[in-house]
Amino acid sequence: MRTEDLFREDATLLACDATIVAQGEGGVLLDRTVSYPLGGGQAGDTGWLSAGEQRWRITDTRKSKEHPEAIVHLIEGELPPVGATVRVEVDAARREAHRRFHTATHLLCALLPYPVDGCSITETYARLDFHTDEPFDRDAIQTGLTRLVAEAHPVRHRWISEEELDANPGLVRSMSVQPPRGLGRVRVLEVEGEDLQPCGGTHVGNTSEIGAIVITKIEKKSAKTRRVVLGFAQPSEA
Numbered sequence: 001m002r003t004e005d006l007f008r009e010d011a012t013l014l015a016c017d018a019t020i021v022a023q024g025e026g027g028v029l030l031d032r033t034v035s036y037p038l039g040g041g042q043a044g045d046t047g048w049l050s051a052g053e054q055r056w057r058i059t060d061t062r063k064s065k066e067h068p069e070a071i072v073h074l075i076e077g078e079l080p081p082v083g084a085t086v087r088v089e090v091d092a093a094r095r096e097a098h099r100r101f102h103t104a105t106h107l108l109c110a111l112l113p114y115p116v117d118g119c120s121i122t123e124t125y126a127r128l129d130f131h132t133d134e135p136f137d138r139d140a141i142q143t144g145l146t147r148l149v150a151e152a153h154p155v156r157h158r159w160i161s162e163e164e165l166d167a168n169p170g171l172v173r174s175m176s177v178q179p180p181r182g183l184g185r186v187r188v189l190e191v192e193g194e195d196l197q198p199c200g201g202t203h204v205g206n207t208s209e210i211g212a213i214v215i216t217k218i219e220k221k222s223a224k225t226r227r228v229v230l231g232f233a234q235p236s237e238a
């Protein structure tokens with residue numbers, strides 16, 4: 001059982017038609033979807049399924065535990081029946097926030113040359129933990145972020161072979177999230193001229209789309225971990 005993951009090729013796609021192929025794990029499995037499942041530090045999408053007059057709330061999206069290549073849409077209340085054709089729609093504002101924050105974390109990686117040992121991307125904040133005991137200069141990092149957004153770097157993904165990844169171990173920035181193996185190919189995300197690393201998440205197409213973003217906190221999580229937390233600028237700060 002496998003769910004075609006349309007969001008991997010096009011993160012701007014907010015809806016598609018799909019068929020319910022199974023019920024289980026608190027929701028339904030679809031043959032295809034635009035809804036991103038929790039993973040790689042990024043929260044899952046929420047949204048709606050609909051068929052005619054009927055509507056079901058997707059409260060979260062997860063990778064299936066039983067079927068490694070399938071995606072579970074967690075549903076509130078009664079589940080739609082197997083075989084039904086449904087419209088899948090993701091919450092556009094939440095997706096947009098994830099795309100902007102997620103791309104901003106790549107900019108932090110471009111500015112801070114340390115391994116990443118933790119990551120969380122949500123609708124309201126993003127945080128990235130770096131494995132280092134170096135002090136971080138908040139003003140310098142903020143200036144760097146603002147500059148990279150203003151420079152409008154194109155952001156794009158491509159697929160490389162596992163052999164190519166093995167030949168370039170420097171590509172893997174994250175200690176906590178290793179790229180999925182065994183599929184023969186790995187998705188890499190490039191912020192042109194600034195950052196290149198394996199990543200399966202949803203991103204914007206150009207750093208200018210990240211908009212006004214601010215460092216809300218820098219903290220020393222442990223002797224060897226520095227945490228950077230990002231938020232969207234309030235209108236008065238933008």
Ligand SMILES: [Zn+2]
Nearest residue numbers: 102189199201
């Ligand atoms: Zn990413």
